[in-house]
Amino acid sequence: MRTRRWIRAAAVATGVVAYLAWGAAPAAAHVEVAEAKPNGDGTTTLTFAFDHSCDDSPTTELVVALPEGVTATGTVEPEGWSAALxxxxxxxxxxxxxxxxxxxxxxxxxxxxxTLHFPVLQRCADGNSLDWIDRTADSDYPAPRLIATNAVLETPPEASVGPPAAAGGGTPSEGGGATLGQAVTVVVVFVVLAAGVGLLVARRPA
Structure with a gap:
């Protein structure tokens, strides 16, 4: 009697495990961002990969939607495939x-x-399709996602070059006005000093 109960319990447990494994299959197989490769010119090539299709029907089309802030400049297709932007x-x-x-x-x-999400529509030869559009990572059909880093972001434009600064950190005025003002100041100081020396000499007793 105990043997029969044990066999029955084992069969039930096996069925539960099989059911859970089958139910988890869609979440385990999905489209994902497999690689984000910076190209050194402000662009990044994103590789989207899939390792399954619609049941036994092969994939014939993949439509990738780009989120705000992401623009496409080119594509890389598998052999025999084509791409359209x-x-x-x-x-x-x-x-x-x-x-x-x-x-x-x-x-x-x-x-x-x-976090950037890339909703993907996967179409198969038998007419069925899979929508990988959910924004939660633990859903059955999550959208491919990418966490942005400085390495994959577009290179910021170089700072504009302004007019050269004058010596001492000042900005030269139009027509060289700052240089002329400095020269006038030097002349005035020289005249004042000369007048002072002349006055001292005139007051000295013969």
Missing amino acids: SGDRVTFTGPGRETAEVGVTTRIVAQAGD
Whole structure:
């Protein structure tokens, strides 16, 4: 009797584990930002990867939506695929694939530490699709995300070069007025000193 109860309990436990594993499958398989590679010119190439499709139907299209502050300047497609840019969306299409990586070269204007979400629509050959659009990381269909760092942000423009400062930190006035004023001051001081010396000599007794 005890043996039968143990077998029944084991069967129930096995069924629960299998159910939980099946229910967790969608969250484990998703589209993600696999790499963010700075190119040294203010752009960053984002690589989006998927390792699954719609059940047994291969993926034929991937539509990536760019968040505010992110603009696309180019794409990197798998062999045989093509890409099209339209506003804030990048569409990759091609022969069905179970796994693939696609790239979007971007300019990112944001603050370091910002979380950027990239909603993705994944379409498959049988007409089904998966919407990876949820903004919470622990959802079944989370949108690919990127935490911005200084390395991936667009290079800020160089500071503009203003007119050269005069010696001593001043700004030269138009037509050299500051230099002329200094010369006049020197002449006045010289005249005052000369007059003082002459007065002393005249008062000396013969």
